[in-house]
Amino acid sequence: MKKSQFAKFKEGGVSMFLVVAACLLVSVVVASFIRVMIRDQQQASQQDLSQSAYDSAQAGVEDAKRFLNWQLNNCGENQTGATAKQCEKVAAELAKRTQDQSCQMLGHAGIGSIDGETIIQTKTSTNDADLNQAYTCVKLETQTADFLGEIPEGGMKVVPLKSQSVFNKVEIKWFMRSDLGDTTNLIVDLNNTGFKDGAYTFPKNDKKIWTTNHPAVLHTQFISFVNGGNLESLDQPFNGSNNGASSLILYPNKIGSSVNLGVDGRTRTGRNNASLVKCEQSLETVAYACRTTIDLGTSVSPSAQAFMVLRTFYNKSNFSVSLYNDNTLVNFDGVQPEVDSNGRANDQFRRVKSRIELGNSNFPLPDFAIDLSGEGSKQLCKDFQVSQLRQKFNCE
Structure with a gap:
């Protein structure tokens, strides 16, 4: 080639x-x-x-x-x-x-x-x-063994206390990981800036004072009534079988104990009194940061008309409510059915x-009569009339 x-x-x-x-x-x-x-x-x-x-x-x-x-x-x-x-x-x-x-x-x-x-x-x-x-x-x-729910900041929740059998204690747990402002930081803020020297000075709703990792303060009210009762009788303490109402302010802290509603509970005259609740300082190993058991001081039967009203301050919160008769767990009956x-x-x-959660049209549970909370909400104007003199207050 x-x-x-x-x-x-x-x-x-x-x-x-x-x-x-x-x-x-x-x-x-x-x-x-x-x-x-x-x-x-x-x-x-x-x-x-x-x-x-x-x-x-x-x-x-x-x-x-x-x-x-x-x-x-x-x-x-x-x-x-x-x-x-x-x-x-x-x-x-x-x-x-x-x-x-x-x-x-x-x-x-x-x-x-x-x-x-x-x-x-x-x-x-x-x-x-x-x-x-x-x-x-x-x-x-x-x-069901418990009642689960979530309350926004400043919101409220009505929990019917309808049980399978008699109970005399209520356990409340609140503040989960999803409530943290920073879910990567599981440390719970318990500086308690509103509790100093044994006195409660509830701060203004300032996020610099009450951080998003600080558990909410719970206002807890127990209400019982019987058919034919009147509103005036609700001034009596809660007893589970007659008309009455008692309230507690549950304050998250590094120390605290169980609460006795008969001793610590207050009616309308003492709402500034708070009960300390021990909260965990980390959510790494527990589902809820804060936990307390309230001794009602009376037994509540399955036929009683009893309710618990929860309201949060300073932060949102998930919560869990359980009923006990002394140390025995009592199930809720038809309050919050579970579907699998x-x-x-x-x-x-x-x-x-x-x-x-199903509302009963024959027995509605209103959360409030008038709600003035939230941004942009208007003030409430009132008209007062005494004899021939009528004065209207300007809300502007």
């Missing part, structure tokens, strides 16, 4: 090598992009199925709400005819299914499927039908646990 021909052959070989290398590189890049696309598509599909399974579980919770709402508003006293029979059936099924924890409780109560899972009806598109959604198991527990629902979408499953 001549020299010129050999040179041309070498030039062609290099070109072919570069073309092959470029093709391999492009193939690797394309394959990588395809792999990323397939992975993202699979993740999106899994997330869609997971969300759809969660929605199915929530549908089970909503059906449980329908069941409880119907029973609450239709199964009161003095029911007759078909409604009375249906209420008896529902009550029997509820007691039976709660006891044996059956997944078909709603089906036996006339809601959902009585055999197997309940298919979620979809009408929006064929794609939703392809998800094959259903809730597979819904369990309902009407007797499993949902499915194709082969994906999700489980949801929810607490339900």
Whole structure:
């Protein structure tokens, strides 16, 4: 082979090598992009199925709400005819299914499927039908060991003290990790700038004084009444069986003890008196920073009309309330039922646990008559009229 021909052959070989290398590189890049696309598509599909399974579980919770709402508003006293029979059936099924924890409780109560899972009806598109959604198991527990809630800063919560059996003590826990201003810092601020030299000087709502990591002060009021009572009788101390009301101010501190409502509780004349509550200085190992047990000084029966009103100051707070008869835990009865629902979408499953609070239209619980809190709220103008003299105060 001549020299010129050999040179041309070498030039062609290099070109072919570069073309092959470029093709391999492009193939690797394309394959990588395809792999990323397939992975993202699979993740999106899994997330869609997971969300759809969660929605199915929530549908089970909503059906449980329908069941409880119907029973609450239709199964009161003095029911007759078909409604009375249906209420008896529902009550029997509820007691039976709660006891044996059956997944078909709603089906036996006339809601959902009585055999197997309940298919979620979809009408929006064929794609939703392809998800094959259903809730597979819904369990309902009407007797719960505690009452859970969240109160915004300056807000309030009414807790019905309706129990399974007699109780004489109430345990309150409050302030969780989610209440911290900085959730990465689990140290609880207990400087107690409002408590000095044994005296309580509640500061103005200044975040420089009362930080977001400082537990809220709880104003706790216990109210009991009987039918036919009057408002004047609420000036009497709380006793659980007659009309009466007592209140406490629970003040977070590094030291504190249990509270006796009969001794420490105050009516309207002594609301500035506070009770120290020992709080943990870190939330690393505990769910709630502050915890105290209030001895009511009296026994409250399941038939009593008793309530506890909680109000927060200086900070928001999650809370938990439990009832005790001496040292024995007493369950709430029908106050905040717990629903345990499993949902499915194709082969994906999700489980949801929810607490339900249903208002009784026959016995409403108003939080307040007039609310003047919050930014931008207007002042309240009052008209006073004495004999022929009428004076209107200007709110401006």
